[in-house]
Amino acid sequence: MDEKATLHHYLRTRRTQLLAKLDGLGEYDIRRPMTPTGTNLLGLVKHVASVELDYFGEVFGRPSGRTLPWFADGAEPDADMWATAEQTRAEIVELHRFAAAHTDATIEALALDAPGVVPWWPEERRNVTLHRMLVHMCAETAQHLGHADIIRELIDGAAGQGPNDPNLSRRDANEQSAYVERLEAAARAAASPAG
Structure with missing residues (x-):
């Protein structure tokens, strides 16, 4: 795999893993704020989809044709970080898939050194390349996937990428309890x- 294909693979994998954090949960659990700042699963999916559309659309002169009212002038702050009661899970998941398809088309159409401009970034950083935006979006998606991992674990105990995740230790309930007690101690x- 060349560098572009490798970065694209990582982005696609993290997108899929982020969407999977919604699996098996009801409407309340995917929307409820789980941190003092209001972080929630469906909001993370909405946010990642929204910024991906801008980073691989507007930045490279390839607008998606999709209007995101939560980014409009005068929109409520952080409106991209949560879903209203009227916004359905299906709509947010569809937005995520639409953003992914639009991004994939941009990545396939452009070379890694293709120039872009991020108008909302400071002047000294706003000139970018596709390579830089791919790295940026991989990092941003992975960061939010980490948030989603923790939120999902707080909701129902599901951790990592499921029970077969090789990065998770295999402990029964008693062993896990003892492990957490050791960490607490x-x-x-x-x-x-001291003393």
């Missing part, structure tokens, strides 16, 4: 004053 010991 180590944290308390490290925090207590």
Whole structure:
């Protein structure tokens, strides 16, 4: 695989993994804020799709034709980070798939050194290449996938990429409880004053 194909592969994989975080959950669980800042699963999917459309559309002069009202002047701050009751899961998932297809077409059409301009970035950083935007979007998607991993674990205990994820330790419930207790004890010991 060449460098462009490798980056594209990583982006596609992380997109799929992010969408999978919604699997098996009801409407409340995919929407409810799980952190003090309001981070939620469906909002993460909406955000990633939205920024991907801009980064691989407007930045390279390849507009998608899709209007995102949450990015309009005067829109509510952070409106791309959550779904209203009227916005359905199906609509947000479709937006994610639409953004992915639009991005894939841009990546396939352009060379890695193709120039672009990110008008909302500071002047000294706004001139970019497809390569830079691919790296940026891989990093952004992976960051939000990490958020989604933690949120999903908080909701129902599902961790990583499922029960066969080779990066997860294999522990039964008792072993897992003992492991967490060891971590808690180590944290308390490290925090207590010596002496």
